Amino acid sequence: MNATKLGSAIALALAACGAARAQAPAPASAPLKATVIHWWTSGGESQAVKQFADAYNKAGGQWVDNAIAGADQSRATTINRIVGGNAPTAAQFNTSKQFRDFVEQGLLNNVDDVAAAGKWDQIMPPSILAAIKINGHFYAAPVDIHMPAWFFYSKAAYKKAGIANEPQTWDEFLAQLAKLKAAGLVPLAFGGQVWQEKITFDAIFAMVGGSDLYLKVYRDRDQKAVMSPAFKQVLVDFKKLKAFVDAGSPGRNWNDATAMVVSGKAGVQIMGDWAKGEFSSAKQVAGKDFGCFPGFGPKAPYIVAGDAFVFPKTTDANAIKAQKLLATVVTSPAAQVAFNSRKGAIPIRGDVDESTLDICARQGLAIIKDKSRQLPNAEMLASPDTTGALQDVLTSYWNKNQSPEDAQKAFARALKDQ
Incomplete structure (x- = not known):
């Protein structure tokens, strides 16, 4: 609602x-x-x-x-x-x-x-x-x-793709997704629902754009920050993930996407830590059957929700x-x-x-x-009206052939109008 x-x-x-x-x-x-x-x-x-x-x-x-x-x-x-x-x-x-x-x-x-x-x-x-x-x-x-921006991965899938270590940068993560795809696996288990698209975007925003830009946009509603080259790059990077999801992703529930990682059909899922409950139900053990990392490198922002x-x-x-x-x-x-x-x-x-x-x-x-690593969830900083408007912008950008420049303008309008 x-x-x-x-x-x-x-x-x-x-x-x-x-x-x-x-x-x-x-x-x-x-x-x-x-x-x-x-x-x-x-x-x-x-x-x-x-x-x-x-x-x-x-x-x-x-x-x-x-x-x-x-x-x-x-x-x-x-x-x-x-x-x-x-x-x-x-x-x-x-x-x-x-x-x-x-x-x-x-x-x-x-x-x-x-x-x-x-x-x-x-x-x-x-x-x-x-x-x-x-x-x-x-x-x-x-x-x-x-923390809605955890990365959960199948140990078996990573082994099949020849991936030995967790990525320390965004570029390393993209390279690992490419290896998973080459190994015949679904690289990114994704649920194409508006809220899932939004938390995936926010994960990339925090990890790639950084805490300062994140707060300028969500907390301060800084129009210059939204229209900056740095925010445009966040949108570009977010859309790069589209090449690594499967055709069945639209409308998929989050726990069904998690099940793809549990089964080893998919390599990794970007999801909140509630996903661990699904691994536990399947009798899988963290560190043995699946891995987890809260972003790239030892100082990655930790989103609190x-x-x-x-x-x-x-x-x-x-x-x-x-x-x-x-x-x-x-x-x-x-x-x-x-x-x-x-x-x-x-x-x-x-x-x-x-x-x-x-x-x-x-x-x-x-x-x-x-x-210093704590970063408020976007919903702590924006009203439900604003959150809904931004979700609409991001789902349109994700699912349509829209340029990052147009998405950037739509994002700025949504922040300004609410």
């Missing part, structure tokens, strides 16, 4: 019920029931979210799972539930500006006391705090830190208790490790036992301690 529709739905919610209606009080003796809407439906994701459900139930609650396939569909369901006066206890959103409209319209409860008790200000990265702490209040409980639960407004005491218990459980050290070791992300806190995490996650935890 785009931001325009989101705003309209929220306005309708306010007109229909003033604010989200209070949930019916539960009997005092009943467990703290929590209906949780989320979009974690793939094999690895389902195993991960079960860890939260089990932890919440053990803490005295009753997790009522409401999994909705697809992020847009899941968020739309949340909005419809609020409009209908049947809001869930909690709902998944990305750690971004996606839920700002809810905050501004007074449709969310904060979890300030949980954040204070858990010392969130001290244990979470600045970019995560900037997304969840609005006007001095915590309106979401972050559950993971995703993630997921969070928001808590729709209610005045029912038991529902509020359920929300606070849920926020406490999902951010606790044990639940963080159990969830993220299966989800593929890294915990939102650094004071956890890393021993059960794979080598990719341990690498991510080490990197994120270096604040």
